[in-house]
Amino acid sequence: MKTIDRYVYAVTRRLPDAQRKDVADELRSLIEDMVYERVQDRDVTEEDVEDVLLELGPPKNLARKYRGTKKYVIGPELYDLYTMVLKISLISTVAAFSAVFIIQVILNPINIVDYFVNYLVSFFTILPMVFGWITLGFALAEYFGNGALEKLQQDKEWKPSNLPPVPDPKRQIKRREPIAGIVFYVLVIVILAFSNDYFGIWIFREDRFAGIVSFLNEDTYGSFLVVILIVFGFGIVKECLKFFYEKWTYSLVGFTAAVNLFSIVLVLFIMTDALFWNPNFMNELVQHGFVIKGSESYETIRLIWEQLTFWMLILLIFGLLWDVIAGGIKVRKAK
Known part of the structure; x- marks a missing residue:
């Protein structure tokens, strides 16, 4: 039956x-x-x-x-999954740090000691952050899954008719999906928090590295960093909750919509602020000899640079909205 x-x-x-x-x-x-x-x-x-x-x-x-x-804070039903996700995330973080360190040494071996010190310091700053966000996500999944919500149901007289249905395959969330999401958010945090100066156009002269023209304003970027970490941190929490639900429900769609809407507001706040981007981007390209001012290539790059914020916003907003829409579609199909 x-x-x-x-x-x-x-x-x-x-x-x-x-x-x-x-x-x-x-x-x-x-x-x-x-x-x-x-x-x-x-x-x-x-x-x-x-x-x-x-x-x-x-x-x-x-x-x-x-x-x-x-x-318990994280119960047995989630603990094995929690440790697996934590291991994957920490391994991804170490791999990203190591890749950045290797690239730095290859490009500028003279400063290898400074790079190595920064490499070690990074672990004491970003690893606790990754650990904290993932633990918070699974703790919330435990709380809402086995704690607060079920306590409300338990206050009423329990009946077999209250049992949740066995998940429909059409709206099940495969574990590889939130795992991939968590790894993505972790890598982005690592890159934006500790490798943002490599986010730009790399200049080479005579097959030798000559510098990087950064997309970001290095003087003001630090003031935006906390907001960036909050955005991607809540993304990690959202992916962790998917592990507990195991299927798309209206509750999960609602929570995802709330988190993504919050993220969209913060992303708009960051990316539409002129102080976020490098104000001397085009001039630095000219100084490095990458383009000649007034040339056709200069005008093309300038046009792309001016529209970069718009298209990046469109892609980010579309991705966040599609995350909600896809979940809602799966719930409706299963009805």
Whole structure:
């Protein structure tokens, strides 16, 4: 019966992956035995199944008995996933730092000592930040999944009819999707926080590195950095919550919409501020001999530079909106 499947799913989704199959088989067998013991020789009805499930109690309580634990910030059902995501993110961060360090040494080996010191200092600044955002995301998933929302439901009389349905494959969130999202946000944080001076046009003369014309205003960029870290940090939290929900729901779509709207407002605030961009970009290109002022290539690059903010905003806003729209479409298709 579907009610049994929903109950088994509601219990096992709160357990670590390694336990789920064995517990599901054991619990389904237990429920069937209890049902047939109750009905004896007559036909099984939906009411009989509901009576047995009421006797077993709310799925959250039964899952807690299987786990043998009660209090935690990140519960067993999310802990294995949390450690996996944390490892992937930290490895990505170290890989990004190492890549930047190698590039710096190749381009300017004379300053290798300074680069190495910055390389070590970076770990003590960005790694705790990555750890904190991911932990916050999973803690919120734990809180809203097994804490506040379920406590509100538990205050009411629990009924099997309150069981959530088994996720429809059409709106399931594959784990590789939020993992890829978290890695992306982590790498962007690393690049924008510690390698922003490499974000520009690289100038080479006679096959030798001559410098970088930065897209960003190095004098004022630091004042925008906190806002940038907040934007991408909330992106990490959003991806972490997808792990718990495991499927697109209206609640998840609503939370995603709120986070993305908040991000769009902050992105507009940052990118439309003239102080964010390098005011001497075109002049520095001329000074490095990259273009000749007044030439056709100069006018083309100037036009692209003037429209860069607009198109970057369009792409970022479209990506954030599509994240919400795609989730909403999956929820509606599953209805």
